[in-house]
Amino acid sequence: MSRRVAEVLLLSGFLVLAVLLFRSTASYPESVQGSTAMYVRFLGAALGLLCTLELIFTLKKRRDDDNPPEKMNIAVNPVRFWGLFLLLVIYCAALSTLGFYLTSILFLPVSMVLLGARKPLTIVLTSGGVLLFVYFIFARLLEVSLPMGTLF
């Protein structure tokens, strides 16, 4: 996808959001129609106006420009980028079931290997050290609540 197409798609999405936001204020209670509803209406109107302006500029530029469209490159290394993102989603989803320590002991080494770490000792020591640090500093000293699992 070219950068321009991505921009047009995003701006169109924001424009739809602005319209929906503006319309939603009709359902606000009567008592706030002159205060918070007014504020939200202003936000919707201003966002809509700005998005329309930017859309016009973007589309106009497309006509003027003879150069080939600039490609939007989200990741330099797509396998590592999306792999890490997927791992993070799984990690977060598993937190409420497996709890913090069990998910972390799986997440840390797997993501390190995914990102190119190959020394087992370094991986084990780093993962263990980080979890011990979290246990002593966060859990014991600062008494920060860590995600608890339903199974463990």
Add this chain to the structure above:
Amino acid sequence: MILQALHALFTPVSLFAVFIGTTSGVIVGGMPGLTATMAVALLIPVTFALEPLTGLLLMGGVYCGAMYGGSIPAILLRTPGTPAAVATAIEGYPMTQQGKGGLALKVSVVASFTGGTFSTLILLMIAPALATFALTFGPPEYFLLALLGLAGIVSMADDENRLIKALISGFIGLVLAVVGTDPISGMLRYTMGVTDLFDGIAFMPALIGMFSLSQMLELTGTKQVVDEAAIETTKKFKREPLPKGISKPIWLGSLIGTVIGILPGEGATIAAFVSYNVARRRSKNPQLFGKGSPEGIAAAEAGNNGCVGGSLVPTLTLGIPGNSVAAALLGGLLIHGLVPGPELFTTYGVMTYAFILSLFIANVIFLLLGLFMAPYFARISMTPTNMLIPVVCLFSVLGAYAMNNSITDVFISLLFGLAAIILQKTGFSLGALILGLILGPIAETGFAQALIIGHGSYSIFFTRPQALALWIIIILLLITPMIQIYRQSKQEKKEQAIG
């Protein structure tokens, strides 16, 4: 009384409490997601077992240390330890990438020290008078104060087109800030039935996602945060003198931070952004901003540390906390039977003045820690990314969760992380978005309350002298960047015509 206070302060136990408090503050502030508020709040039960003065000194040290500590990961990893360090991250991280991470840390600690010391001096000297002035601010002024902060969005734009995108980003932030409970009617808005969204989109998870997780995802394509040559220059920072021209932004930031800190409800984040914005306006090298400007770091850090003393002015004299950390500190004071007001400066004067004076010591402690430990802190950026990314991701997830013990917040953080990458690649401004998200609730509440007080008339925003003064400042802040943008676009059109 000051002599008695000094006597109480210069005991081994008291000095140890300040040292431990400040060191822990730097560590806590340096961990993304753990804020100064959280640290002070967590300390309150610990202080039960201690003498009231020792407890106060611990909390004061944590407050000062955490405010500085937030800049360390902001500079080295583009992961602000505290929300107040966002502006520092914008300038600090590019410096780290250029191999000037150590120098950025040096600028940050010197600016933090100056801001903190200046504001403590103000707190000591003119606390009651300034607190009375801040009390005259009403909802219209708070709305205008938010506008003042939002004026910074204009300076985040480079040219005509980018200005619109920066404004759109700011409005997206303001729209996201609307999610949650209506501040006037209590009605739930845009929460989609998710209980965790009833209080709105939590700021810290969004911040962690946009500035930390997005950065870690971006780093998957590199082996190290900085290259070998850059690492070498990081090691030489001790011999490097402070960059020229940073004293002005430091003093400006110290003053702005102190004044904003005094205003109840206004936090270090706004102070940092306003100071950063003003420094950018007045800089001789505005083109360096956003690409690693030491002036930007100096202003932002002096601003957020200037807030420490400022926020304690209304807290100690009127019992109105200047920001959330001061609110937590106020809780600590009340628990020990110390009721803010004139009595705190008379009956309990020794303890109060000892507490204020301890803030000077705390500033010296973090200055020394920063100056001597900076090379070691800077080494974080030399860690291979295959080890660094998973560890920072883990702390980011932990930080996003710890604020409200919510898994939803963790997912919000992830969502913001991915969105930040897409928005950045398409030319939108993350700084503007986050500014909108921070200032949205203040702007909405101020706007709505002012209109209710003014019976629906907008004249309330223009009639009060304080409001008029704020309008003048806002216009002054907007004029320069608008002229700059206009000139730039004219120049570009000329060049295109010639080409």
